[in-house]
Amino acid sequence: AQKITQTQPGMFVQEKEAVTLDCTYDTSDPSYGLFWYKQPSSGEMIFLIYQGSYDQQNATEGRYSLNFQKARKSANLVISASQLGDSAMYFCAMREGLGNYQLIWGAGTKLIIKP
Amino acid sequence: SQTIHQWPATLVQPVGSPLSLECTVEGTSNPNLYWYRQAAGRGLQLLFYSVGIGQISSEVPQNLSASRPQDRQFILSSKKLLLSDSGFYLCAWTPRLAGVRNEQFFGPGTRLTVL
Numbered sequence: 730a731q732k733i734t735q736t737q738p739g740m741f742v743q744e745k746e747a748v749t750l751d752c753t754y755d756t757s758d759p760s761y762g763l764f765w766y767k768q769p770s771s772g773e774m775i776f777l778i779y780q781g782s783y784d785q786q787n788a789t790e791g792r793y794s795l796n797f798q799k800a801r802k803s804a805n806l807v808i809s810a811s812q813l814g815d816s817a818m819y820f821c822a823m824r825e826g827l828g829n830y831q832l833i834w835g836a837g838t839k840l841i842i843k844p
Numbered sequence: 845s846q847t848i849h850q851w852p853a854t855l856v857q858p859v860g861s862p863l864s865l866e867c868t869v870e871g872t873s874n875p876n877l878y879w880y881r882q883a884a885g886r887g888l889q890l891l892f893y894s895v896g897i898g899q900i901s902s903e904v905p906q907n908l909s910a911s912r913p914q915d916r917q918f919i920l921s922s923k924k925l926l927l928s929d930s931g932f933y934l935c936a937w938t939p940r941l942a943g944v945r946n947e948q949f950f951g952p953g954t955r956l957t958v959l
Contacts, residue, residue: 762944772932774888774950781944820887827944830876830895831903836887 732756733823733835741841742811749796750806750838752821761825763804764832765795768818777819780804808840816842846871850935850951857958863908863922865954867935870916875937877918878948879910882932894918895940930958 734753742748754763765777780788780795788795796805808815821835847870857863869875879891890903892910900910907926911919918935932955936948 760944764947772934772953772955774934774936774948776947776949779945779947824944824946830878830893830938831890832948834888839885 735835739839848951865920867918874940878936880934
């Protein structure tokens with residue numbers, strides 16, 4: 730079974746609109762962390778936001794916020810007031826447990842912002 | 845501040861030729877280091893990770909090998925490239941203590957084309 734599922738292969742959004750990128754995860758470990766990365770066409774992977782399984786509040790970083798619904802095992806990324814520069818691939822990833830070195834990655838969502 | 849370098853940025857190699865990709869990290873000591881491969885339009889596949897000099901863990905059986913001759917140097921190699929080795933290779937690092945957070949920081953990547 731997939732540990733990280735991103736169901737949207739691609740999305741088109743009008744500039745200045747908010748956009749939600751979906752991510753669901755599967756783990757039985759009570760300690761885990763969820764990450765979102767952005768990959769522009771240049772290829773670099775840029776860390777955006779992190780949510781820990783024990784965090785009481787949804788994470789926010791500037792225009793990025795994470796809609797964390799623990800019972801549903803979802804960690805959707807919300808980008809407010811989208812900009813043309815937000816066009817990129819977006820990846821959701823998870824680290825299970827403490828002392829675990831690996832990240833489990835989703836397949837990604839290609840986001841295109843239309844002017 | 846920490847920086848991570850990869851070279852070369854792009855590489856075109858014939859089938860059967862050897863490969864050596866290098867990754868170095870500056871500004872930190874004892875990092876955990878990772879090699880990923882990304883096929884076109886796909887997610888990241890972890891190839892190798894290292895928690896110290898000479899310590900390499902392989903995630904998938906393949907035509908590639910990795911070495912860590914120095915604390916902040918990670919090398920990806922092959923004796924004979926296959927067409928299927930084409931892809932985008934990313935190196936990443938995290939601080940040594942792998943808590944649930946410890947986001948991975950990525951290098952700029954190497955785009956390898958095997959002809």
